Amino acid sequence: MDRVVLNHVTYRYPIAEENALNDVSLRIKEGEFCSIIGANGSGKTTLCNVIRGFIPKFYQGDLEGQVLINGRDIAQVELGSLATEVGFVFQNPFTQISGIANTVYEELAFGLENMGVEPDVIRRRVEDVLRLTKTEAFRDRNPYQLSGGQQQRIALAAILIMEQDIMVIDEPTSQLDPQSTDDVFEVIKLMKDMGRTIVLVEHKMEQIARYSDHIIVLDQGRVVLEGTPREVITNPDCAKYHTRLPQCTNIGLGLKKRGVDLGELPITTDEAVGQICTYMGR
Numbered sequence: 606m607d608r609v610v611l612n613h614v615t616y617r618y619p620i621a622e623e624n625a626l627n628d629v630s631l632r633i634k635e636g637e638f639c640s641i642i643g644a645n646g647s648g649k650t651t652l653c654n655v656i657r658g659f660i661p662k663f664y665q666g667d668l669e670g671q672v673l674i675n676g677r678d679i680a681q682v683e684l685g686s687l688a689t690e691v692g693f694v695f696q697n698p699f700t701q702i703s704g705i706a707n708t709v710y711e712e713l714a715f716g717l718e719n720m721g722v723e724p725d726v727i728r729r730r731v732e733d734v735l736r737l738t739k740t741e742a743f744r745d746r747n748p749y750q751l752s753g754g755q756q757q758r759i760a761l762a763a764i765l766i767m768e769q770d771i772m773v774i775d776e777p778t779s780q781l782d783p784q785s786t787d788d789v790f791e792v793i794k795l796m797k798d799m800g801r802t803i804v805l806v807e808h809k810m811e812q813i814a815r816y817s818d819h820i821i822v823l824d825q826g827r828v829v830l831e832g833t834p835r836e837v838i839t840n841p842d843c844a845k846y847h848t849r850l851p852q853c854t855n856i857g858l859g860l861k862k863r864g865v866d867l868g869e870l871p872i873t874t875d876e877a878v879g880q881i882c883t884y885m886g887r
């Protein structure tokens with residue numbers, strides 16, 4: 606089943622001179638990990654805002670085309686109802702924290718309490734999510750006193766607990782160090798393993814190559830490339846759209862130029878290590 610479908614979506618912000626999205630058509634299947642990449646200003650956040658219904662519900666402007674979430678046209682769906690199907694996390698976790706919870710435990714319980722979920726069920730779900738996201742150590746800490754990486758994991762835990770099908774996650778690691786980035790990707794992978802559909806905007810190509818099922822490349826509001834990580838990353842046009850290739854792919858290309866052919870271009874470190882070992886007869 607397709608969780609997200611866009612048919613010929615074009616959108617222009619109020620008083621903007623250019624369209625932010627131009628005739629975008631795409632499909633994101635149930636359980637798929639789909640990454641959106643592209644240069645600054647290519648329309649990634651705008652696309653996220655379309656999928657979570659903020660365009661056209663909060664943003665005015667001209668929207669053409671059709672957006673289906675779980676088969677329903679969002680033009681006919683209330684934002685409140687959409688919020689039960691689409692969860693989202695954005696770049697700055699600080700802005701996601703409710704500001705009224707004294708502890709991480711209360712922060713995680715907050716959304717469920719608002720929905721009137723039974724206290725026993727809330728306790729069980731909070732415990733489960735703390736365990737699954739390996740954030741038990743923070744349970745009694747004030748969310749504002751956590752580091753950026755820890756806050757981002759709590760922001761992800763807070764949407765995981767809501768049990769929506771579709772997770773829209775926009776540049777969650779842009780302010781994080783490498784270890785925190787890995788921790789955040791582990792939580793996103795956990796969401797995928799739990800069957801959630803992931804729509805991720807990211808610039809970190811190593812992680813995108815490793816975790817995604819599908820990559821969509823945007824350029825000036827258009828879908829210019831899409832496919833599996835291998836199809837997109839090894840496409841010679843990929844770099845043209847101001848996307849960086851994974852380091853191991855660059856190394857593969859560099860070796861090829863010097864006459865060392867490893868076979869298929871590696872897109873992950875593990876692949877590169879395997880190919881180099883084979884080449885060296887190890």
Ligand SMILES: Nc1ncnc2c1ncn2[C@@H]1O[C@H](COP(=O)(O)OP(=O)(O)OP(=O)(O)O)[C@@H](O)[C@H]1O
Nearest residue numbers: 618619621625643644645646647648649650651652
């Ligand atoms: N609220 C707004 N009003 C008018 N124009 C906007 C608004 N938000 C974004 N835009 C414009 O729409 C286009 C797409 O912006 P968007 O933020 O979706 O790109 P992006 O790919 O997410 O960029 P980045 O990587 O910098 O976050 C840009 O030209 C941007 O200037």
